[in-house]
Amino acid sequence: MISLILPDPHLPYRREFIKKRDFLYLGALMLLPVIWPDSLFLMVLAGIYAILSLGLSLFLGYAGQISLGHAAFFGIGAYTTAILTTRYGVPPLGAFWASAVAAAAFAYLIGKPILKLKGYFLALATLGFGEIFLVIVRESRSLTGGVSGIFGVPWFSLAGFTFDTYLKQYYLVWGVLIGLVLFAKNLVRSKMGRALLAVAASEDAAASVGINVVRVKVGVFVISAAFAGFAGSLFAGVMSTASPGAFGLGLSVLIVMMVIMGGMGTLYGPIFSAVFLTWLTDVLGGYQEYSLPIFGVILILLLIFFPDGVGTRLNARLIYLISYWGRKRRRERVER
Amino acid sequence: MDPWGLIPQLLISGITMGAIYALVALGFVTIVKASQIINFAQGEFVMLGGVITFFFIKGAGLSYPLAALMAVIVVVIIGFLLHVLVIYPLRKASTLILIMATLGASIVLSNTSALLFGTLPKTLTSFSGEQPLEIGGVLIVPQSLWVLGATVCLLLSLHFLSHRTLLGKAMEASSTDPLGADLVGISRNLMVFFAFGVSAAMGSIAGVLVTPLFYTSYSAGTLLGLKGFIAAVLGGWGKNSGAILGGFALGIVESLSVAFIPSGYKDGVAFAVLLLILYFRPKGILGSPFIDSRRW
Numbered sequence: 001m002i003s004l005i006l007p008d009p010h011l012p013y014r015r016e017f018i019k020k021r022d023f024l025y026l027g028a029l030m031l032l033p034v035i036w037p038d039s040l041f042l043m044v045l046a047g048i049y050a051i052l053s054l055g056l057s058l059f060l061g062y063a064g065q066i067s068l069g070h071a072a073f074f075g076i077g078a079y080t081t082a083i084l085t086t087r088y089g090v091p092p093l094g095a096f097w098a099s100a101v102a103a104a105a106f107a108y109l110i111g112k113p114i115l116k117l118k119g120y121f122l123a124l125a126t127l128g129f130g131e132i133f134l135v136i137v138r139e140s141r142s143l144t145g146g147v148s149g150i151f152g153v154p155w156f157s158l159a160g161f162t163f164d165t166y167l168k169q170y171y172l173v174w175g176v177l178i179g180l181v182l183f184a185k186n187l188v189r190s191k192m193g194r195a196l197l198a199v200a201a202s203e204d205a206a207a208s209v210g211i212n213v214v215r216v217k218v219g220v221f222v223i224s225a226a227f228a229g230f231a232g233s234l235f236a237g238v239m240s241t242a243s244p245g246a247f248g249l250g251l252s253v254l255i256v257m258m259v260i261m262g263g264m265g266t267l268y269g270p271i272f273s274a275v276f277l278t279w280l281t282d283v284l285g286g287y288q289e290y291s292l293p294i295f296g297v298i299l300i301l302l303l304i305f306f307p308d309g310v311g312t313r314l315n316a317r318l319i320y321l322i323s324y325w326g327r328k329r330r331r332e333r334v335e336r
Numbered sequence: 337m338d339p340w341g342l343i344p345q346l347l348i349s350g351i352t353m354g355a356i357y358a359l360v361a362l363g364f365v366t367i368v369k370a371s372q373i374i375n376f377a378q379g380e381f382v383m384l385g386g387v388i389t390f391f392f393i394k395g396a397g398l399s400y401p402l403a404a405l406m407a408v409i410v411v412v413i414i415g416f417l418l419h420v421l422v423i424y425p426l427r428k429a430s431t432l433i434l435i436m437a438t439l440g441a442s443i444v445l446s447n448t449s450a451l452l453f454g455t456l457p458k459t460l461t462s463f464s465g466e467q468p469l470e471i472g473g474v475l476i477v478p479q480s481l482w483v484l485g486a487t488v489c490l491l492l493s494l495h496f497l498s499h500r501t502l503l504g505k506a507m508e509a510s511s512t513d514p515l516g517a518d519l520v521g522i523s524r525n526l527m528v529f530f531a532f533g534v535s536a537a538m539g540s541i542a543g544v545l546v547t548p549l550f551y552t553s554y555s556a557g558t559l560l561g562l563k564g565f566i567a568a569v570l571g572g573w574g575k576n577s578g579a580i581l582g583g584f585a586l587g588i589v590e591s592l593s594v595a596f597i598p599s600g601y602k603d604g605v606a607f608a609v610l611l612l613i614l615y616f617r618p619k620g621i622l623g624s625p626f627i628d629s630r631r632w
Contacts (some may be wrong), residue, residue, distance in 0.1 A: 006531070027619075035581075047534065048587070060432075066431070066432055066435065068435075111609075113611070113614075113615045114611070114614075116495070116614075116615070116618075117614055119431045120374045120431060120435065121569070121614060123431075123435050123617070124374075124562075124565060124566075124569070124610065124616050127608065128562075128566075128607035128610045128611055129607070129611070131562070131603065131604070131607050132604045132607045132608065132611075135600070135601055135604035135607075136604065137599065138600065139601055140598040156452075164504075180430065212408065249558070250443075253436065253439050253440075253443075256432075256436060257436060260432070260436065275365060287448075289451055289453045292443055292444075292447035293444050293447045293451060294440070295445055296440045296442075296444035296447065297440075297442035298353065299436070299437075299440035300421075300422055300437055300440040300441060300444070300445070300598065301434055303433050303437045304422075304425050304426060304437070307429050307433050309424075322611050
């Protein structure tokens with residue numbers, strides 16, 4: 001089925017907060033606006049996509065299930081925020097949580113029937129869900145504004161503090177992402193996380209050791225949809241619009257690609273590749289009509305040459321080099 | 337207007353569309369039987385069939401039949417290239433990677449077509465006049481008859497190909513029992529290669545047939561391909577008869593739905609049918625050799 005690189009088969013259950021390595025990433029994130037201020041808008045978008053691909057990584061990378069409909073959950077999040085804030089005057093923070101709840105609720109409703117399926121058929125069923133979402137959004141004009149969508153969604157604000165510049169939005173989005181990374185890190189180290197890996201390896205074997213396969217699959221689907229809901233809410237708050245063009249099959253393909261390129265069964269990988277692919281689409285956007293064919297070709301080449309993801313290959317080589325270097329130093333010390 | 341009065345008219349357009357879906361579905365089934373791969377770029381063959389015929393008529397000034405023939409040949413070559421450049425290097429990859437690679441190929445094909453032939457929707461003239469025939473109060477466009485006739489001819493020739501020629505028999509053998517076919521010296525990869533060609537030919541002929549009825553633009557392929565796939569699942573995954581039955585069933589259901597729900601939701605109907613069939617009877621109407629009834 002899915003080639004899966006297991007992170008560590010003997011993951012102990014231990015609360016994880018922040019490690020030394022994470023301070024490096026955190027520092028880089030904090031300093032980025034100072035070093036390279038031009039990248040801020042791109043990084044806001046990359047952060048939103050990173051939340052999406054982090055959620056999908058739990059579903060696709062850990063549980064080994066395919067979803068080509070995640071853009072729909074992203075869209076549900078964005079539309080929930082847009083409708084609640086513009087029509088009903090709900091404060092953005094309330095809409096933020098409501099978006100995740102709405103996306104999770106939809107995931108729960110369609111998850112039970114759909115997750116019976118596997119492989120190609122699961123991919124097609126989720127893709128079908130995404131298309132139905134788009135059709136409904138385009139047609140129910142009174143609620144969603146049809147093809148043109150909803151404009152004038154207010155900036156995200158928290159206790160009177162409005163996130164109205166790219167710099168503030170950058171810290172907002174990446175702050176949310178850090179919170180979700182902590183959640184995800186603890187999740188994959190929990191009983192649920194180990195159950196996910198077992199389900200990905202073999203559903204029959206997982207069921208035979210007492211894992212409730214259906215519950216685990218639906219559970220992780222709901223969680224990853226909630227992540228997409230959060231991302232959608234931030235997207236609506238940052239772009240201040242929600243229109244159906246942003247939530248099509250193209251986005252679903254892009255985020256699946258982020259997870260594959262980041263490496264299946266990793267949490268940091270999808271984040272890095274989200275930044276990389278967002279940057280790539282932005283660079284290619286400069287070539288106007290040539291951008292999509294080039295993007296498709298790059299996508300196919302990446303799949304042919306790095307089917308396990310760029311991140312994991314680099315990681316494996318780096319870890320090997322570092323451990324080799326460590327062993328060599330220790331040997332030298334002993335000899336001396 | 338009374339929705340029931342529309343039904344005979346809608347039935348006719350449903351059957352016409354169903355013939356196209358059946359051809360697309362057969363394209364999927366041909367590849368799946370040979371290689372267990374689902375080619376998400378199948379719909380692009382249909383789009384390219386229509387768009388390239390248009391280009392040969394308007395751009396190169398060829399006559400209609402010659403342009404259609406050339407278009408089919410070009411699309412078959414594209415199908416071969418797709419196999420050689422994308423599918424063959426990935427033949428040992430996982431399902432997910434193959435899905436993404438064929439989706440990537442679909443992006444490349446549709447957007448390259450937009451680049452080369454423009455993004456405007458294209459249409460061709462009907463094969464024989466626009467004057468609709470009236471039979472029992474129901475109007476039938478001549479092109480509908482052409483579509484149905486051509487579909488029947490194509491199905492017969494496909495049957496002839498797979499049962500009467502050496503190549504067809506080899507393809508059939510390779511899909512029934514890959515190992516056995518290997519043992520008698522039939523190259524599996526070569527058979528998959530030819531399956532891509534046959535599938536591209538069927539897709540492009542469907543494209544040539546459908547373009548006079550509907551506008552074909554560079555982005556039309558994805559949806560057509562998906563509906564063809566839904567038709568194949570609906571009829572019974574992996575069976576030629578299932579693909580044909582599913583195609584007509586889907587075309588008729590979709591067309592009849594227009595009488596009862598707003599026409600904007602028409603594209604959603606096929607996917608609703610898909611979710612229902614996957615939930616209640618995943619092996620499809622006729623049953624499927626690939627799918628166990630309980631789970632797969």
